[in-house]
Amino acid sequence: MGPQAAAKNDDKITSQMTLSERADHLEEQMMHDLERVVTKSVLANLMDGRVEMSGGAALQSKYPGKYFNMGEDPRLPKMPDKPTLLDYFKCRFASTNHLLQSGALALKAGHSEKVVLACLLHDIAVVSFIRCDHGYWGAQMIAPYVDEEVSEAIRMHQALRFFPDESMGYKYPDMYLKYFGPDYKPEPYIVEEYKRARDSKYYETSRLICVNDVYAFDPNAQVNLEAFEDIIGRNFKQPKEGLGWDNSPSAHMWRTIMWPTRFL
Numbered sequence: 396m397g398p399q400a401a402a403k404n405d406d407k408i409t410s411q412m413t414l415s416e417r418a419d420h421l422e423e424q425m426m427h428d429l430e431r432v433v434t435k436s437v438l439a440n441l442m443d444g445r446v447e448m449s450g451g452a453a454l455q456s457k458y459p460g461k462y463f464n465m466g467e468d469p470r471l472p473k474m475p476d477k478p479t480l481l482d483y484f485k486c487r488f489a490s491t492n493h494l495l496q497s498g499a500l501a502l503k504a505g506h507s508e509k510v511v512l513a514c515l516l517h518d519i520a521v522v523s524f525i526r527c528d529h530g531y532w533g534a535q536m537i538a539p540y541v542d543e544e545v546s547e548a549i550r551m552h553q554a555l556r557f558f559p560d561e562s563m564g565y566k567y568p569d570m571y572l573k574y575f576g577p578d579y580k581p582e583p584y585i586v587e588e589y590k591r592a593r594d595s596k597y598y599e600t601s602r603l604i605c606v607n608d609v610y611a612f613d614p615n616a617q618v619n620l621e622a623f624e625d626i627i628g629r630n631f632k633q634p635k636e637g638l639g640w641d642n643s644p645s646a647h648m649w650r651t652i653m654w655p656t657r658f659l
């Protein structure tokens with residue numbers, strides 16, 4: 396079959412497919428174009444509602460003669476050899492508006508640099524990694540590089556945002572009513588975390604994350620990352636080896652975000 400006939404045949408195949416079959420087909424085409432085989436982790440499949448994984452042997456017979464990707468994924472923006480937090484903001488964070496707007500609010504309110512940093516980084520797990528329990532993940536990601544006040548506040552905002560504190564100007568967000576329905580009740584582990592957070596010496600900082608969390612996102616508001624460069628420089632211990640290569644307790648998390656399709 397010549398290239399034109401093949402393309403026509405391909406059109407015919409795709410036109411008879413359902414939308415999700417077409418997506419799989421396109422993904423497969425793209426995989427054949429890549430030099431190395433990139434693989435999805437089980438977590439990615441679980442998130443698609445499937446308890447599945449592809450074994451190495453099966454994948455190699457599907458893509459004969461190809462090795463598995465063991466480093467950067469060519470489909471993603473290239474990261475520098477020694478990436479900084481700002482490089483992750485630019486190359487890996489899927490959305491930064493919410494973080495920048497929250498940081499800008501805290502800055503405008505005149506809070507300390509630690510509070511501003513906590514607001515700026517409070518949802519980094521959501522924008523780079525995972526939604527479920529994002530406060531815990533985000534806190535672990537940054538704990539080796541920031542003051543305990545910042546990481547603890549981020550961990551506790553996971554629970555605090557579900558509980559009002561009128562004395563600090565925080566009411567239950569209307570957005571949550573809209574998102575989770577009026578009947579949603581935080582699970583027992585969140586209630587327990589909330590009780591512990593109330594007794595924490597970092598309660599106020601964590602509560603300020605909730606207060607400055609922008610629930611009504613303004614897609615038109617423009618805040619530049621540059622506005623926070625000095626605060627990050629003074630309060631985030633950038634490892635000289637690059638974030639991910641520094642052998643800290645969370646370096647592997649940054650590497651996973653850098654190279655999410657590494658085979659092992």
Ligand SMILES: [Fe+2]
Pocket residue numbers: 517518529552
């Ligand atoms: Fe959050």
Ligand SMILES: [Fe+2]
Pocket residue numbers: 493517518608609
């Ligand atoms: Fe948030």
